[in-house]
Amino acid sequence: MTGPPAHPPARVSTSSDRLQRLLALVPYVISRKVVGLSETAAAFGVSERELVDDLNMLWCVELRAPDPYCPIDLSYEGGEIVVSQAESMDRPLRLGVDEASALLVALRMLAEVGQVAPVPGLAEGSALSRTIAKLEAAAGEAAAPSAQVAVQVDRHAERSVAAQLREALAAGRRVHLSYYVPGRDEATERDVDPMRLLVVEGRTYLEGWCRRAEGVRVFRLDRVLAVKVLKVAAEVPREAEPVDIDSGLFRPSPTDLRVVIELSPYGRWVAEYYPCEEVTELSEGRLRVILRTPDSEWVRRLGLRLGEDGRVVGPAEVVADVRREAGAALAQYGTAGAAGPPGSPGKVS
Amino acid sequence: MSKRKTERLLSLVVCLLSSQRYLTATQIRAAVPGYPDSFDAFKRMFERDKEELRELGIPLDMGSNGPLDEELGYRIPRQRYVLPDIRLEPDEAAVLALAARVWRRAELAGAAAGALLKLRAAGVEAEETSQPGIEPRLTGEAAFGPLWEAVRDRRPVTFAYLAFGRSEPQQRRLEPWGVVNRHGRWYVAGHDQARDAVRVFRLSRIEGQVEFSGPRGAVKVPDGTDVRELVAEWDSHPAEQQTAALKIRSGTGFGLRRRAVRDQPGGDGWDLVDVPFGDAAWFAEHIASFGADVIVTEPADLRDAVITRLKGALA
Numbered sequence: 060m061t062g063p064p065a066h067p068p069a070r071v072s073t074s075s076d077r078l079q080r081l082l083a084l085v086p087y088v089i090s091r092k093v094v095g096l097s098e099t100a101a102a103f104g105v106s107e108r109e110l111v112d113d114l115n116m117l118w119c120v121e122l123r124a125p126d127p128y129c130p131i132d133l134s135y136e137g138g139e140i141v142v143s144q145a146e147s148m149d150r151p152l153r154l155g156v157d158e159a160s161a162l163l164v165a166l167r168m169l170a171e172v173g174q175v176a177p178v179p180g181l182a183e184g185s186a187l188s189r190t191i192a193k194l195e196a197a198a199g200e201a202a203a204p205s206a207q208v209a210v211q212v213d214r215h216a217e218r219s220v221a222a223q224l225r226e227a228l229a230a231g232r233r234v235h236l237s238y239y240v241p242g243r244d245e246a247t248e249r250d251v252d253p254m255r256l257l258v259v260e261g262r263t264y265l266e267g268w269c270r271r272a273e274g275v276r277v278f279r280l281d282r283v284l285a286v287k288v289l290k291v292a293a294e295v296p297r298e299a300e301p302v303d304i305d306s307g308l309f310r311p312s313p314t315d316l317r318v319v320i321e322l323s324p325y326g327r328w329v330a331e332y333y334p335c336e337e338v339t340e341l342s343e344g345r346l347r348v349i350l351r352t353p354d355s356e357w358v359r360r361l362g363l364r365l366g367e368d369g370r371v372v373g374p375a376e377v378v379a380d381v382r383r384e385a386g387a388a389l390a391q392y393g394t395a396g397a398a399g400p401p402g403s404p405g406k407v408s
Numbered sequence: 409m410s411k412r413k414t415e416r417l418l419s420l421v422v423c424l425l426s427s428q429r430y431l432t433a434t435q436i437r438a439a440v441p442g443y444p445d446s447f448d449a450f451k452r453m454f455e456r457d458k459e460e461l462r463e464l465g466i467p468l469d470m471g472s473n474g475p476l477d478e479e480l481g482y483r484i485p486r487q488r489y490v491l492p493d494i495r496l497e498p499d500e501a502a503v504l505a506l507a508a509r510v511w512r513r514a515e516l517a518g519a520a521a522g523a524l525l526k527l528r529a530a531g532v533e534a535e536e537t538s539q540p541g542i543e544p545r546l547t548g549e550a551a552f553g554p555l556w557e558a559v560r561d562r563r564p565v566t567f568a569y570l571a572f573g574r575s576e577p578q579q580r581r582l583e584p585w586g587v588v589n590r591h592g593r594w595y596v597a598g599h600d601q602a603r604d605a606v607r608v609f610r611l612s613r614i615e616g617q618v619e620f621s622g623p624r625g626a627v628k629v630p631d632g633t634d635v636r637e638l639v640a641e642w643d644s645h646p647a648e649q650q651t652a653a654l655k656i657r658s659g660t661g662f663g664l665r666r667r668a669v670r671d672q673p674g675g676d677g678w679d680l681v682d683v684p685f686g687d688a689a690w691f692a693e694h695i696a697s698f699g700a701d702v703i704v705t706e707p708a709d710l711r712d713a714v715i716t717r718l719k720g721a722l723a
Contacts, residue, residue: 079464087528120419121419148422150489151529155519158519162504165510168589169507169544178542186500189500196492244663255543256542257543258542304543305512325572331593343575344574363698384699385719385721385722391703394715394719
């Protein structure tokens with residue numbers, strides 16, 4: 060349903076990729092005059108052996124007319140590549156529409172990010188605007204369709220919060236955060252050693268070493284109530300592992316609750332908003348999802364919020380918790396718990 | 409593509425790129441090694457090769473060298489083949505490398521990597537050395553690929569869409585005008601052919617395949633269309649026009665108090681809190697999530713909506 064595709068569209072090695080690589084290889088070397096084999100292999104994301112195969116193929120290009128001649132002359136003796144003759148292949152092929160669009164859409168997204176998080180390189184009139192202008196010029200016609208894709212980043216976070224965090228990052232300072240945890244409806248106080256700002260799923264986060272939890276944590280900027288940059292140097296412990304954002308910000312822990320919820324068509328948003336371990340289509344547009352969370356209070360709140368749009372079916376203690384809380388709330392309205400609609404086993408339908 | 413085919417295509421590109429003149433199929437066959445002996449087999453293979461080059465974005469011109477030439481020939485115009493000069497300062501190259509990483513988890517990852525490869529070949533040093541202290545990422549969505557192609561090529565599409573609250577998906581026919589990622593979610597906006605109106609769809613609610621339902625260039629995007637604006641409008645919340653009078657248990661309900669216009673002790677361990685709201689249905693759900701810590705005093709319809717939610721949770 061949501062989340063990253065099952066197979067991340069990483070660089071797949073097809074042979075049309077190889078032709079593109081061959082066409083880029085000659086100008087890559089020429090623009091650098093002399094370049095090392097290992098450095099080049101790394102830049103193209105291939106092994107040195109594959110690179111040598113490519114160089115041999117280029118060197119062997121032969122045309123039989125007017126008489127056999129070899130348009131490309133190169134050598135890679137001593138691990139250094141030099142191209143001495145390249146015919147008309149000395150410049151790379153221009154950018155295709157998809158290529159130009161991928162970079163331009165991303166660059167324009169960075170401009171949006173710069174509005175939320177004041178990163179020096181992304182401010183107006185900075186390296187970013189110069190890069191966009193140069194890329195648009197180089198892409199020419201291929202740049203036009205990129206205007207049909209736009210990215211808007213959530214601006215709910217206070218700009219001052221982002222500015223202070225950025226300042227703390229640049230100065231290597233510890234910060235004190237007042238942070239709202241909606242799952243427990245609490246404002247928490249903690250000292251954090253900042254590591255990076257992240258923008259994932261359109262939201263901005265601070266990644267840092269939380270001294271209260273003694274671990275790496277990510278904090279949504281729109282939930283930061285107040286920041287104070289402390290006059291203490293940040294000390295990120297060596298064992299602090301940055302979050303691998305390419306495999307998802309939130310990864311379940313084996314000790315988490317395994318929560319099963321059945322959703323009506325009006326409750327399907329749950330599967331779009333929260334990373335689900337499992338999503339099963341039931342009849343009539345209903346859905347069963349399995350979520351992992353360490354926080355039973357969060358599940359209780361979700362169950363109450365969903366009302367008849369969803370039903371928490373496990374684990375049993377959380378199910379009981381939702382019912383108990385709903386009953387207590389209704390009692391305060393003078394509506395007895397028993398006032399639920401009579402005989403409604405199909406509440407979720 | 410086999411090694412032999414790669415070799416043949418490479419020779420073909422070099423041959424057509426080096427030639428100042430249009431080369432006929434016969435001349436190409438004579439110059440490029442690797443084509444079969446039978447002329448018919450050659451013709452078929454050459455047709456496929458031309459298609460392959462076009463897919464890679466290599467421009468292929470057809471023409472004749474003079475009025476006396478009976479047969480049309482081919483060449484790759486160097487001017488349209490080469491990437492124009494581009495020089496980036498180190499800070500610009502760092503921004504470019506950051507931009508290329510944005511798609512790492514999403515559909516245009518390959519295109520971004522391909523673009524970076526060509527720019528490096530043009531002499532740009534876009535190495536991932538400089539750490540700007542920020543890492544933005546776009547999320548993938550299965551329907552993005554075909555919808556991007558449709559928007560790019562101006563083709564109408566059809567897909568099954570499960571609208572909010574529906575139990576069955578409905579087939580929609582859309583002339584797509586643009587794709588927008590708003591606050592982390594992908595949308596497509598365009599002209600819904602059946603309803604003859606502008607519509608916005610969330611990509612995560614598209615079920616199954618997106619199919620093209622018309623030729624390239626068939627979609628006309630009206631002048632002055634701002635797809636960002638269309639999606640923002642669709643996604644916007646109603647203005648906060650009402651105020652709820654709430655009783656909140658002391659020391660709880662922090663998420664509601666954040667937006668309060670009044671918050672004062674009301675005795676017996678309860679506080680009197682006034683909170684403005686716009687979307688009554690959403691606000692009722694939000695209040696219900698606080699359970700027995702919050703009681704709605706007014707307005708009555710909000711109070712009833714919360715009671716209905718709670719009854720639903722109890723059932």
